[in-house]
Amino acid sequence: MKKTVLIIGSGIGGLSTAVRLLSKGYDVKIYEKEKTIGGRTNQLVHRPFTFDLTASILMNRDIYEEVFCDANLDYKNYIEFIKVDPIYRSFYSDGTFYDFTRDLVSLIKNLESISTEAAIGYMKFLSEVYERYTIANDHFLQHSFERPLDFFKISSIVNALKTKAFSTSHQLISEYVKDEKLQKFLYYQSLYVGISPYEGPSIYTLVPVVSQLYGLWHLKGGMYSYVKALEKVIYQLGGVIETNYAVDEIIISGHKAVGIKSKEKADVFGDIVISNADFPYTMDTLIKSDIQKGKYTASKLDDLKYTCSTFIIYLGLRKKYPQLSVHNLYLNEDFKENIDDAFTGHLPTNPSFYIYCPTKVDDSMAENDGECISIVVRVPNLFFRNITWNEDTVKFMRNKTISALKNIPGLEDIEENIAYENYLTPQNLKDSFNSYGGTAFGLSPTLTQTNYFRPHLKSDNVKNLYFVGSSVHPGPGVSIVLLSSKLVVQEILKDDSL
Numbered sequence: 257m258k259k260t261v262l263i264i265g266s267g268i269g270g271l272s273t274a275v276r277l278l279s280k281g282y283d284v285k286i287y288e289k290e291k292t293i294g295g296r297t298n299q300l301v302h303r304p305f306t307f308d309l310t311a312s313i314l315m316n317r318d319i320y321e322e323v324f325c326d327a328n329l330d331y332k333n334y335i336e337f338i339k340v341d342p343i344y345r346s347f348y349s350d351g352t353f354y355d356f357t358r359d360l361v362s363l364i365k366n367l368e369s370i371s372t373e374a375a376i377g378y379m380k381f382l383s384e385v386y387e388r389y390t391i392a393n394d395h396f397l398q399h400s401f402e403r404p405l406d407f408f409k410i411s412s413i414v415n416a417l418k419t420k421a422f423s424t425s426h427q428l429i430s431e432y433v434k435d436e437k438l439q440k441f442l443y444y445q446s447l448y449v450g451i452s453p454y455e456g457p458s459i460y461t462l463v464p465v466v467s468q469l470y471g472l473w474h475l476k477g478g479m480y481s482y483v484k485a486l487e488k489v490i491y492q493l494g495g496v497i498e499t500n501y502a503v504d505e506i507i508i509s510g511h512k513a514v515g516i517k518s519k520e521k522a523d524v525f526g527d528i529v530i531s532n533a534d535f536p537y538t539m540d541t542l543i544k545s546d547i548q549k550g551k552y553t554a555s556k557l558d559d560l561k562y563t564c565s566t567f568i569i570y571l572g573l574r575k576k577y578p579q580l581s582v583h584n585l586y587l588n589e590d591f592k593e594n595i596d597d598a599f600t601g602h603l604p605t606n607p608s609f610y611i612y613c614p615t616k617v618d619d620s621m622a623e624n625d626g627e628c629i630s631i632v633v634r635v636p637n638l639f640f641r642n643i644t645w646n647e648d649t650v651k652f653m654r655n656k657t658i659s660a661l662k663n664i665p666g667l668e669d670i671e672e673n674i675a676y677e678n679y680l681t682p683q684n685l686k687d688s689f690n691s692y693g694g695t696a697f698g699l700s701p702t703l704t705q706t707n708y709f710r711p712h713l714k715s716d717n718v719k720n721l722y723f724v725g726s727s728v729h730p731g732p733g734v735s736i737v738l739l740s741s742k743l744v745v746q747e748i749l750k751d752d753s754l
């Protein structure tokens with residue numbers, strides 16, 4: 257008889273796990289607290305504008321395709337990739353900008369316009385990190401670490417040492433790249449997993465390197481079209497998605513997960529429960545008994561390290577801004593101080609930020625011949641209790657950010673051309689998606705919270721209970737969460753074959 261799998265949450269992790277399990281013959285039902293699916297990878301629609309709520313940078317395209325391939329489907333029937341080139345435009349407060357193209361010839365010319373040393377340093381940096389990335393990908397990202405022996409073996413230790421992850425991103429980048437503007441460009445991207453480039457392990461320099469070497473992509477209709485595509489497959493394969501269903505408890509009987517409980521809806525029973533809700537939130541709220549929480553008790557959750565959060569401004573604009581590319585960075589003065597602010601409980605007063613302008617390549621996201629842009633600023637998570645996200649806080653961050661944005665040549669009149677404006681705060685991430693502490697990326701992927709040391713995909717204490725998403729192995733980001741779904745399904749299939 258088919259086994260029934262209950263998935264809590266319809267984030268990227270929940271949806272992709274559903275597709276993979278349905279294609280293996282499981283009966284899958286997803287329960288989502290919100291009225292829309294997708295979790296943090298969501299959408300904000302205010303006609304004529306369509307905004308991706310959070311994720312926008314699509315790296316590792318093959319991992320997105322693989323979900324369809326694993327279900328014996330052709331991704332081309334569901335999603336359309338558009339090449340992004342240049343991958344980034346980085347603007348500086350002195351009015352200059354650099355383009356990072358996919359084409360090596362123009363990339364080298366752009367780098368040489370800084371200096372030959374800058375070009376040599378950048379290429380050496382790419383080569384060094386590329387080698388480390390191949391090791392990390394082959395030996396860590398594609399493996400689950402459920403048992404101590406999966407990690408604590410000579411080959412793993414040797415490979416871990418080869419990734420030389422003990423230095424910080426800042427140390428590694430500054431060893432090769434001496435130009436300050438280029439350094440800022442690389443430091444900023446190491447922030448994408450929500451840890452400081454000045455403290456986080458140098459392995460996250462793989463973010464700029466993978467983007468440069470494998471390219472970035474845009475999905476027609478925005479990142480949310482991936483969510484819609486997964487939803488379509490789930491229905492085609494006979495899966496069920498119930499929205500507006502907030503799970504309050506995972507029902508555990510005799511150390512076995514047997515169902516889910518909701519205050520407002522009927523209990524549901526199944527053979528396997530997978531929580532895609534943020535792992536620390538799951539432990540804190542959905543699992544009631546300390547014995548079943550295992551080591552993730554309230555005090556352990558307090559001791560863990562969490563990623564920073566983000567403040568986002570969404571602007572629907574009346575006219576086009578040709579100065580912008582799809583992915584842009586504005587790298588301000590006092591760069592380090594303002595990045596440190598996000599990790600020390602301060603609001604940045606001179607922020608650096610990322611600007612996403614999908615309408616550059618995708619007219620479907622603004623049907624008014626204008627532009628829709630999102631400006632994403634790193635800010636402290638809600639564990640810093642000195643900041644309350646009220647109207648004044650939003651106004652402060654909004655004004656600081658917009659005034660910096662107007663420093664970009666050609667964007668001076670942007671404020672006069674705003675047709676629609678909205679915001680996302682850390683509090684929204686917590687309230688809407690139960691993102692623990694309102695973080696953007698869940699648990700910090702520090703060395704002591706990575707691989708075997710990150711929460712596992714399978715409960716150590718409760719049978720038939722699994723986890724998928726940003727805060728479990730391998731870590732945050734859409735493509736990495738897709739890997740977490742691949743690994744959790746492998747674990748389930750392994751357990752079922754025993």
Ligand SMILES: Cc1cc2nc3c(=O)[nH]c(=O)nc-3n(C[C@H](O)[C@H](O)[C@H](O)COP(=O)(O)OP(=O)(O)OC[C@H]3O[C@@H](n4cnc5c(N)ncnc54)[C@H](O)[C@@H]3O)c2cc1C
Pocket residue numbers: 264265266267268269270287288289290293294295296297309310311312313314315501502503504532533534566568632688689690691695696697724725726727732733734735737
């Ligand atoms: C501002 C920002 C920018 C980002 N940019 C990028 C980017 O450019 N590229 C990239 O690859 N990644 C990016 N990311 C990361 C990426 O968005 C996340 O890693 C990914 O969306 C997380 O997916 P998930 O499956 O782990 O969980 P989530 O998206 O958190 O989904 C969990 C789901 O569970 C639901 N849920 C929670 N509690 C319950 C409950 N009790 N009952 C029922 N349902 C529940 C939630 O509502 C949610 O739908 C960004 C993230 C943020 C916040």
